Amino acid sequence: MKMRYDLNAFAKKLKKHQDKYRFQHTQGVRYTAAALAMAHGYDLEKAETAGLLHDCAKCIPNDKKLKICSKNQIAVSEIEYSAPFLLHAKVGVYVAREKYKVEDPEILSAIRWHTTGKPDMSILDKIIYLADYIEPGRNKAPNLNTVRALAFRDLDECMYQVLKDTLAYLGNNPKTLDSATKDAFDFYEKLHKERRYENR
16 A cells, blocks of 8 residues: 655655754654554554654744744744744644645644643544653653553553643743643543542
8 A cells, every 4th residue: 555655755854954863853753653553553654654743843943933823823822932942833733734745634633732732632642742752762751661661551541641740840830831731631630530430
């Protein structure tokens, strides 16, 4: 079966627009996303594509990110104005469409929500959010070994754990805490509690 996208061409293009560290991270997310897709019975190519493109706008300078948003009617929150680096997910959707000709709504959604999360995420949203967090190059997050193992068993429970750790980390810095992250945590915490109640 013919692949929908030329992922090697995407990788070559990304290499020109990302610094060495970011490109390494991108490759790590690509392969982790593929592994999670295999573990959870999801479309491998979609997972790899979203993994490759999740940070396609990360290395765009902040002032240019703001210009792209202004020119293309992309909403910018107060937090994003004061910390424009947070815009790379929203701008990434634009870049994936315009520069890589990706129109698949699941892939674009996974790019859009990979930094903040949101309530009731799709399988691909969760795969990319978690792959970004656990790829092999990551080493600073708390409970990484536990979270890595959990991601391959239970995406929803892993979302709860990662969002809990993320809020604990960002809690002291409300300037970089997007309300979507809190909403996502509330959703997955409720799910976590409901499942524990059912399994008593």
